[in-house]
Amino acid sequence: MSLLNPSKGWRSSSSRLLALYSSLFVVWSGLLMGVMYYEVSSYLENLAKHSLMQRQHLFSRFHGEQLDEALIASITFDQRGIDAYGLFDERLRPLHGLIRKIPAGLPLDGKIHELHDCADPDDASMPSDSCDAVATHTLDNRWLVLVRDNGSLFAVTRIILYALFWGVSLTIIPGIAGWHLLRRRPLRRIRALQASAEAIVAGNLNHRLPLSSRRDELDMLAAIVNAMLERIERLVNEVKGVCDNIAHDLRTPLTRLRAQLYRIQQQAAEGSAEALQLDQVIAETDTLMARFRGLLRISELEDQQRRSGFVLFDPLPLLQELHDFYLPLAEEGQLTLSLQTPHTLPALTGDRALLFEALSNLLSNSIKFTPAGGQVIVRASNNAGSTRIEVLDSGPGIPADKRTAVFQRFYRVDDTAKSGGFGLGLSIVAAIVNLHGFALDVGGSELGGARLTLDCRQRLLPAD
Numbered sequence: 461m462s463l464l465n466p467s468k469g470w471r472s473s474s475s476r477l478l479a480l481y482s483s484l485f486v487v488w489s490g491l492l493m494g495v496m497y498y499e500v501s502s503y504l505e506n507l508a509k510h511s512l513m514q515r516q517h518l519f520s521r522f523h524g525e526q527l528d529e530a531l532i533a534s535i536t537f538d539q540r541g542i543d544a545y546g547l548f549d550e551r552l553r554p555l556h557g558l559i560r561k562i563p564a565g566l567p568l569d570g571k572i573h574e575l576h577d578c579a580d581p582d583d584a585s586m587p588s589d590s591c592d593a594v595a596t597h598t599l600d601n602r603w604l605v606l607v608r609d610n611g612s613l614f615a616v617t618r619i620i621l622y623a624l625f626w627g628v629s630l631t632i633i634p635g636i637a638g639w640h641l642l643r644r645r646p647l648r649r650i651r652a653l654q655a656s657a658e659a660i661v662a663g664n665l666n667h668r669l670p671l672s673s674r675r676d677e678l679d680m681l682a683a684i685v686n687a688m689l690e691r692i693e694r695l696v697n698e699v700k701g702v703c704d705n706i707a708h709d710l711r712t713p714l715t716r717l718r719a720q721l722y723r724i725q726q727q728a729a730e731g732s733a734e735a736l737q738l739d740q741v742i743a744e745t746d747t748l749m750a751r752f753r754g755l756l757r758i759s760e761l762e763d764q765q766r767r768s769g770f771v772l773f774d775p776l777p778l779l780q781e782l783h784d785f786y787l788p789l790a791e792e793g794q795l796t797l798s799l800q801t802p803h804t805l806p807a808l809t810g811d812r813a814l815l816f817e818a819l820s821n822l823l824s825n826s827i828k829f830t831p832a833g834g835q836v837i838v839r840a841s842n843n844a845g846s847t848r849i850e851v852l853d854s855g856p857g858i859p860a861d862k863r864t865a866v867f868q869r870f871y872r873v874d875d876t877a878k879s880g881g882f883g884l885g886l887s888i889v890a891a892i893v894n895l896h897g898f899a900l901d902v903g904g905s906e907l908g909g910a911r912l913t914l915d916c917r918q919r920l921l922p923a924d
Contacts, residue, residue, distance in 0.1 A: 660689065829856060
């Protein structure tokens with residue numbers, strides 16, 4: 461069983477929560493800074509209009525030469541390119557000042573208006589951006605036009621905007637860095653939990669999920685799973701113990717029963733009805749004893765302590781021995797048995813006798829179910845540094861919906877008397893494969909029959 465890989469960042473809940481928090485933080489910071497920008501801009505805009513209104517009220521108190529002297533004196537304090545004025549006669553002809561004509565679109569109503577274009581191509585000292593302007597009718601029947609450039613306002617707001625931009629940027633960078641750093645610890649813990657879970661899936665039910673000293677949500681979940689595992693392990697051991705005890709206890713009475721039946725058979729007349737019935741009874745007794753032996757064999761293979769006897773060996777001699785052993789049986793069934801291997805194969809770590817037994821079960825099944833004139837192939841290859849062994853045949857194959865069930869005890873694809881067997885052969889193979897940490901796959905072959913693939917890439921084996 462393959463567990464999900466937790467290392468893919470956005471698939472972990474901690475990464476998503478941290479990313480969501482960072483996004484909300486950035487959005488909230490952006491909104492806050494946007495409100496600040498709007499408020500500061502509004503305040504500066506009102507301040508500029510208020511300043512222009514004060515100048516208007518100041519100059520409205522003068523007339524004649526006093527007004528001319530006040531306007532000339534104001535040039536000393538005005539900022540060139542920001543503040544400007546123009547004095548016109550009753551016919552709107554310019555008298556003096558930087559403004560030589562009434563700006564287009566400025567009503568002569570004594571109110572402040574915002575103009576979007578105040579540029580004067582003949583005078584570079586005139587405001588070049590939008591401006592606030594007012595045309596006032598003086599006491600001596602002249603017109604005074606006052607202009608204040610908004611460019612200075614925009615310069616201030618532009619500085620504020622840049623500051624807000626860098627503030628948001630410097631908020632995003634720590635947010636991303638914090639998201640990356642904070643999600644690493646939960647992912648490390650998830651990987652540790654995954655490694656323990658894979659050990660449990662591999663068959664070591666006495667393994668438990670690790671707990672930390674923080675006692676957080678993951679620890680609570682791990683503690684719940686550990687409690688469930690303890691209960692499951694106890695129940696499995698109880699059921700397994702009952703089955704093993706039944707198989708072990710019945711083996712001796714069955715052996716005695718068969719011996720007594722054999723003696724009675726020897727005393728019966730040859731060819732009599734009693735002798736024929738005794739032959740059938742003895743055959744059924746042998747079937748029962750074979751099934752009990754298979755169950756005890758599986759129980760023996762599920763003992764993880766057998767891993768202590770694993771050794772490193774070359775699989776090529778084992779495969780050659782397997783081919784030589786079954787070649788006469790294949791020839792007897794009028795089958796072609798071939799061995800396809802490279803010159804070298806990666807070494808295997810395991811019990812050589814058990815692996816020979818597992819491959820023998822696979823090969824004997826292929827020979828058994830392949831019709832005369834068919835073909836059986838044992839193929840080995842180097843699969844990215846590990847050995848892969850395949851057994852292919854031209855038989856009827858295994859239906860796709862039954863390829864998982866064939867490893868269950870007493871399950872047979874063709875549940876008829878002529879198929880023979882007890883449905884324990886592949887169960888024994890599965891126990892051997894699990895003991896070694898290998899993987900066994902059932903599929904279809906290019907020969908038209910079944911393909912059984914033993915992937916000898918060793919998974920993480922749990923501690924004994």
